[in-house]
Every structure is written in C-alpha cells, then in structure tokens.
Amino acid sequence: MHPHDRPTPPTGGPPAPAGWRYNPPPTWPPPPPGWIPPTGWHPDPSWPPPPQNWRFWIPDVPTTPPPQMPVPATPHMAPPPHAQAAKAPVFGKKQRIEDLEAENSRLRQELARLGGLEAWQITSEIERLRGEATALRQQLVEESAQLAQARRTIVETEDVALLQEAGLYEYRHPLADAVAYKAELARLKDSVKAMVRADRAVDGDTSWTVNGSATEGRKMVREQSRLMLRAFNAEADNLVRTMRPYKLESSITRLEKSAQTIERLGRTMRIRITQEYRTLRVRELALTADHLAKVEEEKERVRAERERRREEEKAQREFEKEKARLLKERSHVVSVLDRLRAKGDEGGAADLEAKLADVESAITSVESREANVRAGYVYVISNVGAFGERVVKIGLTRRLEPMDRVRELGDASVPFRFDVHALIFSEDAVGLENRLHQEFAAKRVNRVNQRREFFYATPADVREALERLAGNHLLEYTETPEALEWRASESQRSAAPAVT
Numbered sequence: 001m002h003p004h005d006r007p008t009p010p011t012g013g014p015p016a017p018a019g020w021r022y023n024p025p026p027t028w029p030p031p032p033p034g035w036i037p038p039t040g041w042h043p044d045p046s047w048p049p050p051p052q053n054w055r056f057w058i059p060d061v062p063t064t065p066p067p068q069m070p071v072p073a074t075p076h077m078a079p080p081p082h083a084q085a086a087k088a089p090v091f092g093k094k095q096r097i098e099d100l101e102a103e104n105s106r107l108r109q110e111l112a113r114l115g116g117l118e119a120w121q122i123t124s125e126i127e128r129l130r131g132e133a134t135a136l137r138q139q140l141v142e143e144s145a146q147l148a149q150a151r152r153t154i155v156e157t158e159d160v161a162l163l164q165e166a167g168l169y170e171y172r173h174p175l176a177d178a179v180a181y182k183a184e185l186a187r188l189k190d191s192v193k194a195m196v197r198a199d200r201a202v203d204g205d206t207s208w209t210v211n212g213s214a215t216e217g218r219k220m221v222r223e224q225s226r227l228m229l230r231a232f233n234a235e236a237d238n239l240v241r242t243m244r245p246y247k248l249e250s251s252i253t254r255l256e257k258s259a260q261t262i263e264r265l266g267r268t269m270r271i272r273i274t275q276e277y278r279t280l281r282v283r284e285l286a287l288t289a290d291h292l293a294k295v296e297e298e299k300e301r302v303r304a305e306r307e308r309r310r311e312e313e314k315a316q317r318e319f320e321k322e323k324a325r326l327l328k329e330r331s332h333v334v335s336v337l338d339r340l341r342a343k344g345d346e347g348g349a350a351d352l353e354a355k356l357a358d359v360e361s362a363i364t365s366v367e368s369r370e371a372n373v374r375a376g377y378v379y380v381i382s383n384v385g386a387f388g389e390r391v392v393k394i395g396l397t398r399r400l401e402p403m404d405r406v407r408e409l410g411d412a413s414v415p416f417r418f419d420v421h422a423l424i425f426s427e428d429a430v431g432l433e434n435r436l437h438q439e440f441a442a443k444r445v446n447r448v449n450q451r452r453e454f455f456y457a458t459p460a461d462v463r464e465a466l467e468r469l470a471g472n473h474l475l476e477y478t479e480t481p482e483a484l485e486w487r488a489s490e491s492q493r494s495a496a497p498a499v500t
Helices: 090-115 119-153 159-165 178-197 214-241 245-265 275-343 346-371 402-409 429-439 459-469 484-495
Strands: 020-022 057-059 376-382 392-397 419-426
Touching (some): 376 402, 392 429, 419 459, 429 459
Antiparallel strands (some): 376 419
C-alpha cells in the first residue's frame, strides 16, 4: 500500500519512501523538521484525536522562502542559516517575530477549526452555504422581476428618442385650419368642465361609513375623489401645456397610467376616473397635438409664400428696370434715327433701324416674361463642401439674371458657394420643375417639408432625367462641380501642421 493511501495509525513504523513526509494533525504539537515517528512511537493520550480521514503522509515538496525575507522561527524549528543573514534590523526583529507568531497562531486555530469538524458538520456547513446562495439567487430573480415591472410602468419621454421615432405627423382629427382646431378645443374644454360640475368625472363607493355615519362616509369618499381627480387633471394639464406633436403617443400613455395609478390607490374606496372623462382628456391631447402641427404647417406655408413673394417682387423690379432701360434706349435710337434721316444719311439710318429692331424685340421679350408667370429658369446646383457629393438642389427662378438667385442662396446660409450644373430657360419652367421633383421624389432629403428642394442624387442622375424631360432646352450641362473654395480649404487644412 502506498504511504499516501494507507490509513497510517499514529504509531511508529518503517521509514517512509523517498518523496513523502510525515504530516501531523494541526491540533498536535509540531515535530522537529524531518522527524518521522520511530518504531513503537505512540501519540500522547492528552492530545486530541486527529480529524477524520486525516492524511498523515503527504508529498514532500520543498518550499524556497522568498529572497530577502526572514524565515520565522517556531518553537520546534530554528531559522536556517541563510535566513539569519537577511534578518531585519535589531531594533525591529523582536516585533517582527511577534507579529509572525501571532499570524501563525491565528492560521493554526482556523485550520484546527476547519480540520476538527466532523463529516456531518462539514456537510451541514456546505448545505447552509448552498441555502444562502439559493436564497440570494431567488432574491436576485425577484428583484429583476420588480425592475422589469417598474420599467413597464415608466413612460419613456426623452425628447431625443421620441424625435428619432417621429415620422410624418398624421392628424387624429383632421380640420381645415388652426382656427378650427382652436374652436374645437374650446368646445372640448367646456365639455370637460361640465362633466366635473356634474360629478361625472370620478366614481367612488358611497356605502362607506365613518363612526357609524353614512353621511361622514360619503363626505370622506367625495373628498378623496376630488383629491385624486385634482391629481389626474394636474397631470393632464401639464401634458397639454408641454405637448409637442411627436410626443402625443407617450403623453396618452402617461395619462392612461396616471388613471390606472389613481384607480389602484383608490381601490379600497373604489375610486376611479370614469372612462368617459378619460376619453375626453385623451381627445384633448390629440386635438392639441393636431393644433400645434397645423399652426407649424401654416407658419411654414406663410414663410414659403413670403419667400415666393419676395422672389416675385425682385423679378418684377428687374423686369421694370430692364424695360425702363430698353424704353430709354429705344427713345435715344429713334431720336438719332430721325436726325440721320433729316440729314439724308440713309446708310447710318439703316444701321440704326436694325438696332431699333433689336431693342423692340428685347422690350417684347421682357413684357412677355413679365406677363407669363410660368416662364423662368430651372437651375440644378450643388454644394460639395456643405452637403457632400450626392446632394443637389433643383429650383426655379423668374429673374432676368438667374445667377443672382444662385449667388443669394450661397451668400450666408452655407459656408461655400453653390456650383451650377445647369440653367434651363423654359416658357413652362414651373411644369419642368414639378416634373423633376416628381422624378426624384423618393430621394428627397426633407420628406416632411416639400418646399425644401434638396435631393439625394448626383449631377449625372439629374442630367439623365433632364435629357428625357427638358428635350432641346438642355444646351449645356456640367457634371463635375468645381467647388473651388472647398477644395482650396481642404488643401490648406491638409498642409497645416497638426495641433497637439
């Protein structure tokens, strides 16, 4: 039998094979280093019995103390010679030995406590720890369920998250204009006040008694009902006051949860907000959101109309200015022509008559442009530095000089000037612009405001569409934007030293 496997009674015997050493129980006095029980040796009867299944023989694995660290002395073992050379200074040696002996004693006591336990005690300790672990796991599961329940009752109202989820607003109660919504809201608020005055906003159990008095019981329920109705109305009024169209769904959810909370808190007296009253206040939220959306829509329409009128007024001033210039030039040509004819200069008169015909043609063209409100220039422009290489703007101007409009667009609203890819004059520029917008409708950058004429498309994409839609009106087209300011800025930025 191998020394590690045999029970090894606490008596002397033959020497152990090489590689094994004697391992006395921790509750017995430690033997000298290298000591093994001699033949016929018996432990002192006063010593406690060894722990059950104690291993008296263990592998002899030598341990090397860390360098420069003194090896503590024990009552049965002196420090080795190499440790004596690494002792602490004389004035700290005694304290160091005392600290190590105290730590050694504490560890031996703990080892004795654990090693001296009976098998059933160790099993009991393990079961106790397993029970505690199971209880902790159960507590974690319960708390996780409570957290999930709490999260379900919380209404997410972060504006950023709501804005990200907001799409094209759909009216719950479509009306003609903001005035109609305002009138409907006024009628709804009158209905809300009427329900409160008629005690139809909240219900409660009227069979309660206080000190045997049914009257006092009804009074108590009525007061509690008013208090809870006040809380519900405060929540509803706050939601109306802070309403934004994109927050409608979360506001309705919050109001419904407020009603459910009041019903839960008033369960003892059966207090609850009536469904009819809740429906009215939810409708108020929807009408408020519709009203705000309609007001913003009308503001945007007014802004667009104002911009259109400004553009028309500029075009009209240009027409009048150009017409006045041409009329003045015609008057001057006619005056000179009369003088030449009076002198009999037929050659000079013939040249001026050709000049007069050109002026008359220009006047007719300006008057025609002024009269035809659908005539104008359709422009295709881009701004690589501001919007990237795959965004173009397709617009219309009635100006006599269309580049004036392009320069205005790039003056202060964007960091770089726009590049012009095409200017197409058409007697029906309005129709051509509409057809181009329909062609790229699926690529609109702003899908909510149709007056923003930017599209996710390249100049090459627009050229293909113009070749089909504009016909012979498309005389010249530039696909590659120059973007001189942006390219120069990028070059300077690349050449500039890095800032650390």
